Every structure is written in C-alpha cells, then in structure tokens.
Amino acid sequence: MAAPGRPLGLLLVDVPPKHRLAAPPAAVSASQYEQTTSRSELRRQGCAAARRNAGGLTILDFGKPSWNGHSYGTILFSGRFAPNKGITRALYAFAVSYVRCLPRGSDRRIVLARGTSNYGIVVPSPQDAGHAWARETNRLGRLFAAHRNLAEHVTSAAADDIEPAWDRAFVRTRGFLRGFRAAPSHERLYNFGSLDGGGIWSVEQAYYAAVQGNTRVVPQIYSHAMAHQWAELARSGLRTYHRPLRFAGVLTQHRARCGCSLEPHDARRALQRALALHVGSAAPVVPPTLTNIVY
Numbered sequence: 001m002a003a004p005g006r007p008l009g010l011l012l013v014d015v016p017p018k019h020r021l022a023a024p025p026a027a028v029s030a031s032q033y034e035q036t037t038s039r040s041e042l043r044r045q046g047c048a049a050a051r052r053n054a055g056g057l058t059i060l061d062f063g064k065p066s067w068n069g070h071s072y073g074t075i076l077f078s079g080r081f082a083p084n085k086g087i088t089r090a091l092y093a094f095a096v097s098y099v100r101c102l103p104r105g106s107d108r109r110i111v112l113a114r115g116t117s118n119y120g121i122v123v124p125s126p127q128d129a130g131h132a133w134a135r136e137t138n139r140l141g142r143l144f145a146a147h148r149n150l151a152e153h154v155t156s157a158a159a160d161d162i163e164p165a166w167d168r169a170f171v172r173t174r175g176f177l178r179g180f181r182a183a184p185s186h187e188r189l190y191n192f193g194s195l196d197g198g199g200i201w202s203v204e205q206a207y208y209a210a211v212q213g214n215t216r217v218v219p220q221i222y223s224h225a226m227a228h229q230w231a232e233l234a235r236s237g238l239r240t241y242h243r244p245l246r247f248a249g250v251l252t253q254h255r256a257r258c259g260c261s262l263e264p265h266d267a268r269r270a271l272q273r274a275l276a277l278h279v280g281s282a283a284p285v286v287p288p289t290l291t292n293i294v295y
Contacts, residue, residue: 028264029110031059031251031293035078037086039093046097055108056289057218057249059159059192060094061115062087065133065176067123072132074116077295084136087114091140095154102153109152113159113190114140121172130179133158138185159218162193162209164200173209181213189213192251192293194220195229203236207245211237216248218291221267222260224274231274234284244282247271249289264290 030052032045042060049058062082063074073083082090095112102108114137123129141156158180167173180189191210195201201209210217210233219230234245250268253261262270268286275283 027053027055027290029054029056029058029291031057031115031291032061033077033293033295034060034062034090035076035295036080037062037076037082037090039090042090042094043097046094047101049094049110050098050101050103050106050108053103053106053108055110057111057113057157057190057291059113059115059190059218059251059291059293060091061117061159061161061293064117064119065121065123065126065129067129072123072129084132088136088140088143091156092143095144095150099149099153106153109155111155111157111188112140113157115159115161115192117161117166118163118173118176118193119161119166121167121176125179126172126175127179127182130176130181131183132179133176134180134183134185134187137187138183141185141187157188157190159190159192161220162191163196164206165196168200170201170205174205177209177212177215187214189215190218190248191215192218192220194226195233198229198232203233203240206233207237207241207243210245211241211243216246218249218251218289219247219271220253221250221271222253222262224262224270227267227270227274228278230271231278231283234275235278238279238282244284247284247286249287249291252290252292253294254292255294261292264292 063076066073066075068081071083073081076082137156137158144150144154144156221227238244252264252267254263272286
C-alpha cells in the first residue's frame with residue numbers, strides 16, 4: 001500500500017525545490033495531552049480542530065507505555081489504562097469528525113500523530129511495546145486509506161515525547177524505538193521531546209532517538225536555552241556522523257499569562273538562530289510546522 005500523501009508545508013526539506021508546492025502561511029496547530037479515549041470527546045476535539053481551520057502536525061499524547069496483563073497500551077494523563085486498539089478507535093473518531101467539520105472545499109490536511117513517551121516504561125518488553133505502537137499506527141493509516149475523504153485530509157503517524165532524564169540508561173527507550181522501527185510500517189515517528197540540559201545521553205544515544213529510521217524531530221522549545229541544547233546536538237552529531245538532524249518543526253506549551261513557554265513563532269526563530277550560531281552554514285532547515293500542546 002502506498003503511504004498516504006503528506007500535508008503541504010510539512011517536511012518540505014525532503015522535497016526537491018522544483019517540485020515543492022506553495023504552502024499556506026505557517027499556522028499553529030493544537031496538540032493535546034489526552035485524559036480519555038472516549039470517542040465522543042475525541043470527536044469533539046476533531047471538530048474543534050477543523051473549525052479552527054487547523055493544518056499541519058497534531059499530536060494526541062495518550063501517556064506512557066503500559067501493559068495490563070494481556071495487551072499493550074498506555075496510562076492516560078487521567079491515570080487510567082487505555083489499550084492500543086481503544087487509542088486507535090479514538091484517533092479514528094477524531095479524524096472522521098475533523099473531516100466532517102472542515103469547510104466545504106477545504107484543502108486543509110493534518111498529520112495525526114499517536115503520541116506516547118519514554119516515561120516510566122515498565123512493560124514485559126519495551127521492544128514488543130514499540131512494535132505494537134507501530135502496528136496500530138499502520139492500522140490507522142490503512143483505515144484512512146480505505147476512505148478517500150479521510151485520506152485526502154488526514155495522515156497517520158506516531159510521536160514520542162523522548163526525554164533523557166526519564167531513562168538515563170537509555171535501555172528501555174532504545175528497546176521501544178528498535179521495536180517500532182522493526183515493524184513493516186511506512187508511518188513516520190516524531191520525537192517531540194527535550195534534551196534535559198544535555199549530557200545525560202551520549203551523542204550516539206541522542207542521535208539514535210532523533211535521526212535513525214523514519215524519525216524526525218519536533219523539539220520542545222520552551223526557552224532559548226532549549227533551542228541552544230538542540231543546536232549543540234546538531235553540531236556534535238554533524239561532526240561525529242556527518243548526518244544532519246532532521247527537524248520537522250517545533251513544539252511549545254504556551255499559555256497566556258503563564259510564562260511556561262515561548263510562543264510558537266518565537267520558538268522557531270530561537271531554534272533557527274541557535275542553529276545558525278552553533279552549526280553555521282550547514283544548519284539544518286526548521287520547517288514552519290508549529291504545534292502548541294495543552295492539557
């Protein structure tokens with residue numbers, strides 16, 4: 001099965017310039033830390049995204065990987081277990097509602113990313129958990145492909161909030177990623193994590209989480225310091241492996257009067273400036289794919 005087309009403006013760095021289509025002006029999509037897999041709630045979220053005319057990357061983070069004794073899934077941010085198949089049904093409900101609520105004739109597209117993290121991975125096999133995550137991501141993609149109206153507006157992907165402080169030994173994180181990448185799936189994995197100041201993981205480990213396989217980085221850029229941490233990794237990785245970091249945008253957690261994060265456009269500018277400072281003319285591109293995550 002051919003992989004569904006990707007939305008305009010997303011990962012343009014992968015496309016030769018003469019073949020690039022004009023992208024709409026950069027907009028900020030809303031990502032979500034999920035408390036439930038209720039299909040009625042996810043339908044509400046999908047329709048709200050369509051009414052905002054949202055496009056680009058939308059990450060729905062269902063929490064840390066888990067196992068309930070007979071199936072893999074996650075622990076939601078409400079503390080409840082959600083099986084992988086229940087997450088897939090919830091994502092499908094979001095997508096159907098998003099398409100139904102779009103204005104007639106809209107050409108808006110989203111990448112709907114099934115999000116988890118490397119926090120507290122206590123499961124029988126992190127590798128099996130990663131493989132199951134990839135399998136359900138692919139299953140959702142097949143569901144979209146079977147319905148032309150969905151395939152025209154929504155692409156299935158995976159996402160992982162990967163942070164070194166949550167797995168200092170890197171063992172569980174590597175296992176999950178190895179399992180995901182071993183699955184026969186074309187869907188992309190977006191690393192939307194942080195570097196926790198740098199220095200916890202080696203360059204090899206950080207690059208494994210950010211570059212290997214079908215992975216792209218949508219780094220958390222909540223501050224200028226975080227932008228410099230990613231730029232320093234980009235410099236070190238380029239020198240060590242002669243492979244650039246492949247950015248797919250930036251993620252923020254901005255709220256009015258909060259002071260907890262840069263605004264999305266400011267975050268992208270901060271990362272671009274940090275890359276120019278640390279990497280110079282070989283600095284990788286940061287596409288204008290901006291997403292702000294909320295509870």
